[in-house]
Amino acid sequence: MKIKQFLVFLFFSTLIYGPIQAQNAETLLQNMDFLIAAPKDKEANVLMIIKDKNGTIKEREANLKQKGKYKKLYRYTKPEKQAGIATLSLPNNVIWLYMPAFGKAIRISLLSKSQAFNGTDFSQEDMSGIPYSERYNPVLISEKNDPNYQLALSPKSKKSKYSKIILTMDKTNYYPIKMEYYEKGDKLIKIANYNYQKQGAYWFAKEVEMTTVLKKHATTIVLSDVKFDQGLSDAIFTIENLKLEN
Amino acid sequence: MLNLTKLSKNILAKKWLIIVLVCLGTLFFGNELKKLQIDADIVRSLPDDDVDARLLKKIGENFGSNNMGVIILETDNIYQPSVIEHIQLITDTLSGISGISSVSSLTNIINIKGSDYGIEIGKLVDEYELPKTALEFEKLRNNILNNPMYKGSIVSEDETASLIVFNIENEANVNLIAKEVIEKTTTLQIPEKLYYIGSPMLVTYISDLMRKDLTTLLPIAFLVIAIVLLLSFRSLTGVILPLLIAVISIVWSLGSMAFLGIKMSMISNNIPIIILAIGSAYTIHVINRVNKVRLEEQHSDTIKTALVYVLIPIILAALTTIIGFISFIFGSYLDMIVDFGIFTALGTLFACLLSIFFVPAILSVFNLKNKTSKAPKDDSFITNYLLNPLHQLIANKPKAVLLFWIVLIGFSVFHLFSIKRSVDIQEYFKSDNPTRFAEQIMVEKFGGTKPIFVYFKGNMQSPAVLKKMLETSAYMEESPEVYTSMSIAKLIDEINYNFTNSRTFPQEIEQIEQLWFLLDGNEVLPRFVNEELTEGIIISKFKSPDNKSKIEFAKYMNRFIAENSTEECQIQITGMPFVDITMDQSLINSQIGSIAIAVFFVIVLVGAILRSLKSGIFAAIPIIATIILLFGFMGLTGISLNIATVLVASVALGIGIDYAIHIISHFKASFKKNNDVYAAVQESIFVSGKAIIINVVSVSAGFLVLVFSDMVPLQYFGLLIALSMVSSCLGALTLLPSLLILMNKKNSQNEN
Structure with a gap:
């Protein structure tokens, strides 16, 4: 009789434990999304260090202004040849490019998410700003005693370059520590290492290094002079402002 | 002056030292052989002192153009869902190969185009939603046709072929990656036809053909020469020793290449077969003379006596052959031809040294006297059915023989001027080789x-x-x-x-x-x-x-x-x-230069050693006639002068001159002794002629094996060398004796 009771318990436990696990993973990912998108607005200087397999380094600098998840304005300051070029990202995948030498802004439609973001190792998909929980189905794969959470993210859309992402997340604050990107055939293609810091009430990625494994090519993005919640106006994120601010 | 008797005596006295040294040398070079690498890249062999070649190499290195491979997918219509899927499959497969830095195809190429509101940056084809409907394909077709960037690079105008272009990283192993490309795309088993082209693929194809030639043709040549030797000498010594010397010479010369870090090229790929053919010749002469001395003179020190006879002709023959090969160093455009010249010359030197030091040592140590007692008798097939009629003809009608040669040379001169030249690498492949089809598609559909x-x-x-x-x-x-x-x-x-x-x-x-x-x-x-x-x-x-x-x-x-x-x-x-253009011009320059150098040095060398400039000139006559005949044959049959066949004349000169040297030195010695021109000619033809015929048959048979090569120029190379060998043999056994009779008749005791 005891065995029968145990089997019934085991059956119901499996039924219940599965959804709990999924719910936990979902919550964890939502927590991370919440942490990333917590500031109302953000301004920072962005240094992009692009290193090829021979060790040759190229640097770019830009001033970043961001409001909410989807409004981003990058105004490039270095290299000097490209100083003044600005990109304005708006909701619904709308991007405007401004080139001061032509004195005009033009709308760019990025049709491919797998395309590199401005020659870096980040793809448009990586930089999209869309919350991870909206794009991926998570499964918790770490054990209870592991120092960090580990989640396997599988894309909801079939239009993803990645077949899965293994996300390592800080247990206390839910910020990402490491992401391993896999493509079809479970082939590791990229690794991102995050260095999160806390400033005021917010955690932010002070430094992210993305390495493309096969090409031995890496990009490090370093943020400095980070300011949060300055009350950036919506007018900053307009086409007119692209020309005016220059 | 070289004291031949003393030298022969010393060789036999130090036989054990010689054997030990040869064994140690073979062990050393054999070990080095493991390091030998194959490099079939013609661009790398281009000389740095040529402006075009230097710039081409620089561009190849700096802009990665040498590392670009292409897969051509051919079908009845590219714009079909399954075909696009297969192109994507190939693209993904190539992208996953380590060492490939980029892949560009219809399914991943970036498309930047203007639209009503700005610029659209994306892929020409949505990688996640490949076109399926007729409307989607029409849109794709229009995108390709309207973008000048895609002209001749993505889809052919007749829409039956598409290109998948990939770049291999500079430091990657091109051959391994090219093989992986073929292997992985073949296992996809897609119904469309796939062709592979571009420098990495061509270099890999040629390397494979070279390996195949080496592993299949060399043993066949080995076997063929063994059979000829067995039939000629009818003794195991007569088979084993020449082949052993050839093999050791091959090991030493290829080992030297590896030791010096020089890679095997599509020209030096010939070295083993050439050395196998030549290397056996010197030993054949030694054995033949030992047999002859044993049969006639019943000396107790047979080997020493035989050595005294053959040392000079063998050294002279080797030196002239070496000159033939060394002549490539001057005026040759491609580094691979220079390497070929140097290491074949070195192989020849090794074969010569081994046959005059190692062979007598072995014969002496193993006391092969009894085993070679079945030496061919004077009434052998060669003597009765070849040499005797030949001698009769020459002795009775020297003028007719001379006239026949003059007519033959005149006929060849007439065709000599129709020789074609070709430097097209595609000619390396047989007409049914897929590379030829790939080339044809590229020329017809993608502009070359x-x-x-x-x-x-x-x-x-x-x-x-x-x-x-x-x-x-x-x-x-x-x-x-x-x-x-x-x-x-x-x-x-x-x-x-x-x-x-x-x-x-x-x-x-x-x-x-x-x-x-x-x-x-x-x-x-x-x-x-x-x-x-x-x-x-x-x-x-x-x-x-x-x-x-x-x-x-x-x-x-x-x-x-x-x-x-x-x-x-x-x-x-x-x-x-x-x-x-430069290579084509260099073919003529190189050809004329190497022949002129070789002929000049051969005349001087033979003249100096035989102490008569006249002898030098006489020795050169049969081989000059052979070279004219060779070019006449090439003009008549349409065999083009290319980077492989350009070697034939000098190689033929180097090997073929030996026959004339053997005849002329024998004639001189005999004429000096008896002062009878007819007797001297008869003795020369009967004694040296026999060794010459055995040598011609074995060398030609060895070279004819190249006819089975997978590389077309090498087939012609083998055929032409064999033809030259027969021709120079006939020249030495008919033209030269006729001239000797006509020139020396007046000074002879016997004028009839």
Whole structure:
């Protein structure tokens, strides 16, 4: 009789434990999304260090202004040849490019998410700003005693370059520590290492290094002079402002 | 003067030392052999002192053009869902191969185009939603047709072929990756036909053919020569010793190559078979003479006596052969031909040294006297059915023999001028080789395979330089031989058009610098400009394999460059068509140069050793006749002069001269002794003639094995050498004796 009771318990436990696990993973990912998108607005200087397999380094600098998840304005300051070029990202995948030498802004439609973001190792998909929980189905794969959470993210859309992402997340604050990107055939293609810091009430990625494994090519993005919640106006994120601010 | 008796005595006295040294040398070089590498890349063999070749190499290294491979997918219609899926499958497969830096195909190529509201940047085909309907395919077709960037690079105009282009990283192992490409794409088992082309694939194909030739032809040549030797000597010693010497010589010469870090090329691939054929010859002469002495003179010190007889002819024969090979060093265009000359000469030297030191030592140590007692008798087949009738003919009708040769030479001279030349690498492959089909598709549907590069030095973001690039492209594309061209200027022009909706090229450098923003980090950029943006290239392809078209195109382009190259915008042009022109010209120069050098030194050397310039000139006559016959045959049959057949004349000269040397030295000794021209000729033909015939049959049989080679020029090489051997043998056994009779008749005791 005891065995029968145990089997019934085991059956119901499996039924219940599965959804709990999924719910936990979902919550964890939502927590991370919440942490990333917590500031109302953000301004920072962005240094992009692009290193090829021979060790040759190229640097770019830009001033970043961001409001909410989807409004981003990058105004490039270095290299000097490209100083003044600005990109304005708006909701619904709308991007405007401004080139001061032509004195005009033009709308760019990025049709491919797998395309590199401005020659870096980040793809448009990586930089999209869309919350991870909206794009991926998570499964918790770490054990209870592991120092960090580990989640396997599988894309909801079939239009993803990645077949899965293994996300390592800080247990206390839910910020990402490491992401391993896999493509079809479970082939590791990229690794991102995050260095999160806390400033005021917010955690932010002070430094992210993305390495493309096969090409031995890496990009490090370093943020400095980070300011949060300055009350950036919506007018900053307009086409007119692209020309005016220059 | 060399004391032959003393030398022979010393050789036999130090037989054990010689054997030990040879064994140690063989162990050393055999161990080195493991390091020997194959390099079938013709570009790497181009000389650095040639401007076109140097620039081509530089472009190959700096812009990665040597590492570009192409897969051609051929079907009845590219615009079908399954075909697009298969192209994507191949693209993904190649992208996953470690060592491939980029892959570009219909399913992943970036498409920048203007739209009503701005620019659309994306892929030509949505990688996640491949076109399926007729409407989607129509849209794709129009996108390709309307974009000049895709002309001749993605889909053929007849829509039956598509290209998947991949780049191999500089430090990667090209052969391994090319093989992986073939293996992985073949296992996909897609129904469309796949062809592989581009430098990495060609180099890999040729390397494979070389390996196949080495592993299959060498044992066959070995066997054929063994059978000929067995039939000739009817003794195991007569078979084993010549082959052993040849094998040791091969090991030593290839081992030396490996030791010096020189790679095996598609020309030096011949070295083992050539040394096998030549290397056995000297031993044949030693054994033949030992047998002869044993049979006639019943000496107790047979080997020593035989050595005294053969030392000079063997050394002389080897030296002349070495001269034939060394002559390639002068006037040869390709480094691989120089390497071939040096190491075949070295192999010949080894074979000579081994046959005069090692062979007598072995014969003496193993006391092979009894085993060779079945030496061929004088009434052998060769003597009765070949040498005797020949001697009768020469002795009775020397003038008729001479006349026959004069007619034959005249006939050959007539055809000599119709010899064709070819430097087309495609001629290396048999007509049914897939590479030939790939080449044909590329020429017919994608504007050719022979790369042309126009090199620009200047600021690659300067409007003036970029405009000059566009002008050069336009001028170049007016030539019927150029289908399309691609450069950074065209890319900038296209982006500018999409950005401004105007075909007016940007006037300000700042505008170009900012348009560059859209290209930064693009994988295609390093193919067109260097990192510092001080050098750039226009990449194009040349259609015709015809040399005349290449020369005309070179003149056409050089005229433009002379008028347009400035200090701020320096222009140069290179590419395989340009290298081909120089290579083609070098074929003639190299041929004339190497023959002239070889003939000159042979006459001087033979004259000096035989102490008579007349003897030197006489020795050269049969071989000069052979060379004329050889070229006449090539002109008559349409066999072209190429990087392999250009070697034949000098190789034939080097080997063929030996026959004349043996006859003339024998004749001299006999004539001096008896002062009877007829008796001297008879003795020369009967004694030396026999060894010559055995040698010709074995050497020719060895070379004829090359007819089964997978590389066409090597087939002709084998055939032509065999033909030259027979011809120089006949020259030495008929033309030379006839001349000797006619020239020495008056001084002879016996004038009839």
